[in-house]
């Protein structure tokens with residue numbers, strides 16, 4: 437990453453998380469450029485991260501070694517078709533879009549090296565996790581560039597099969613939203629049980645953080661950690677029985693299946 441120049445096409449939520457993480461990791465503002473049609477988005481990202489943000493995508497990618505496609509899947513085809521004429525040989529394309537296949541990207545951009553990946557928003561705090569898949573055209577140096585880009589903002593895991601990205605999207609791409617939903621629900625329930633909202637919120641957030649840190653640091657699995665909280669005939673057991681009586685595991689499985697199915701559907705609907 438020391439002298440790699442990176443251009444982000446689209447400077448929305450996920451691009452801003454990645455740019456913030458890269459800047460926090462020490463990447464010089466001059467190494468990062470972005471483009472976005474929104475004047476407000478351009479000023480905000482420029483002010484927050486000190487990078488140049490252009491209206492014109494072609495301007496952003498001039499001189500870039502790595503081009504990160506960070507637009508919504510629905511506009512990806514048009515964005516790629518516009519960009520194609522401005523690309524130079526040797527530039528690596530990294531797409532973060534859910535459900536847009538490498539075959540579609542290569543159809544729209546030509547047979548260029550493409551890394552398709554699925555990051556998540558905790559990248560902003562350099563606590564992200566990404567799955568990555570490389571096409572045959574990607575050189576080992578470019579593989580390293582993509583890995584360095586994503587590992588600058590968290591953990592980067594290579595996949596053998598592109599299709600596995602549907603599952604990665606379901607687990608970790610969308611995953612932060614599931615935890616936020618649980619945080620919202622626990623905070624609301626704490627309030628209903630008589631706590632001031634701020635107290636319920638602090639208790640929930642610190643519990644989420646503490647539990648995640650314990651699970652990461654522990655040499656036993658989550659089931660064992662749960663068992664250690666759950667006293668026989670105690671309060672946790674009462675809560676877990678209630679969760680499982682309402683088919684908690686099935687609810688989670690169905691939700692992740694819905695996300696993976698949607699990822700595959702996007703590939704069908706928006707692909708070449």
Ligand SMILES: NC(=O)C1=CN([C@@H]2O[C@H](COP(=O)(O)OP(=O)(O)OC[C@H]3O[C@@H](n4cnc5c(N)ncnc54)[C@H](OP(=O)(O)O)[C@@H]3O)[C@@H](O)[C@H]2O)C=CC1
Pocket residue numbers: 445446447448449450451471472473474477493506507508509511515532533534554555556557609610
């Ligand atoms: N958010 C997340 O947690 C994650 C998102 N992703 C993927 O990242 C991608 C971006 O998502 P997200 O950041 O949430 O979306 P956002 O809508 O926040 O960001 C996309 C940005 O692209 C801009 N844009 C639209 N058209 C163009 C164009 N022609 N050229 C350049 N920029 C353009 C949009 O502007 P405007 O709003 O004005 O249209 C917007 O600012 C998606 O493909 C998504 O699947 C992947 C992992 C996690």
Ligand SMILES: O=C(O)[C@@H]1CCC=N1
Pocket residue numbers: 534605609610
């Ligand atoms: O909801 C979405 O489609 C994107 C992809 C993963 C997270 N956000």
